[in-house]
Amino acid sequence: MFSGSIPALVTPFRDGTVDEDAFRRLIDWQIENGSKALVPCGTTGEASTLTNAEHHRVIEICVEHTAGRVPVIAGCGSNDTANALMHMTFSKRYGATAALVVAPYYNRPSQAGLIAHFSHLAENCDLPIVLYNVPGRTVTDIEPETVCELAKRFPDRIVGIKDASGDLSRVVDHRMGIGPDFCQLSGDDELSLPANAAGAMGCISVTANVAPKLCAEFQQACVDNDFARAREINDRLYPLHYAMFEDASPAPCKYALSRVHDWMTDELRLPLVTCSDKAKAAVDAALEHAGLLEPA
Incomplete structure (x- = not known):
């Protein structure tokens, strides 16, 4: 259902409110440069x-x-099942293609609780669900057996996963346990190359916010089985993948966007603050390495 470079879009702010004009410009820029879907x-x-x-x-x-140019995978996650369902119901009504639903955070449900949570969503809204596993943020890990159980129970509802566990063996676990049609997307830019080699179909990416064309070209090289070209592009992007997390995300990403576009600010919402000078220096160096910023 989904493949290629899929940016997890930043939400631009200006003077404390959502900058709708900047967001529209970001959407256009992403699509014009080859992004295959968008995640707000x-x-x-x-x-x-x-x-x-x-x-x-x-x-x-x-x-x-977006107006149908690419699919929209709307972020609908919550640690409150009823609130997640509300987001999904809204997204379905307004025309989203699918929902990205993170494992409930903070309250740390068991695997049985995760199955109950995602089952309730699948049974009460017919918007396809892409599971989002990021235990580094949620603490809760959607284990492979749970993913397989949900995908088999709801084959038309649970259609894929964004996996940011850092465990590349899960790509094979999911493929062997569910089948090749289950959409596996890397949640870690720096692991997208080996994940694709193992059977993933693309990446829901932070870096693609800043380097959409290079990220799209990298993913296309993987589809073409041109891994020499994929490695070449990956080497250009690799420092940027890590620079995006030199400080609390998405602060470095927003700073990077402000460096390449004058219509984007690096403003965030508390408790996040603009990134440190050290992080800015890392971002600048990574942008130069990727050929996205002229050397100072």
Whole structure:
């Protein structure tokens, strides 16, 4: 259902509010440079600091402005099952293609609780679900057996996973346990090359916010089985993948965007703050290495 370079879009802010004009420009730039789908209101989109009204407005803008050019995978996760369902119901009504649903965070459900959570969502909304496993943030890990159980129980609802566990063996676990049609997307830019070699279909990417053309070309090289070309592009992008996390994300990503576009600010919502001078230096060096910024 989904493949290639898929940016987890930042949510631009200006003077404390969502900068809708900048968001539309970001959407156009992404599509023009080869991004194959868009993810509003994910982790990189600072969904955790958006009000529900803002959250829904960002999804609405993304769907409307994308206008069917690429799929929209709306961030719908919550640690409250009812709230996640509300986000999914809204996203379905406004035309999103699928929902990205993170494992509930903070309350640390068991694997049985995860199955109950995702089952409730699948049974009460027919928007396809891409599971989002990022135990470094949620603490809770959606284990491979749980992923396989959910995908087999709801084959038309649980259609894929964004995996940011860092465990590359899971690509094979999921493929062997579910089948090749289950959509596996890397959640870690720096691991996308080996994940694709193991059977993943692309990446829901932070770096693609800043380098959409290079990320799209990298993913296409993988599809073409041109891994020499993929490695060449990956080497250009590799420092940038790590620079995106030199400080609390998405601060470095927003700083990088502000360096390459004058219509983007590096403004964040508390408790996040703009990135440190050390992180800015790492971002600048990585942008230069990728050929996205002229040397100072």
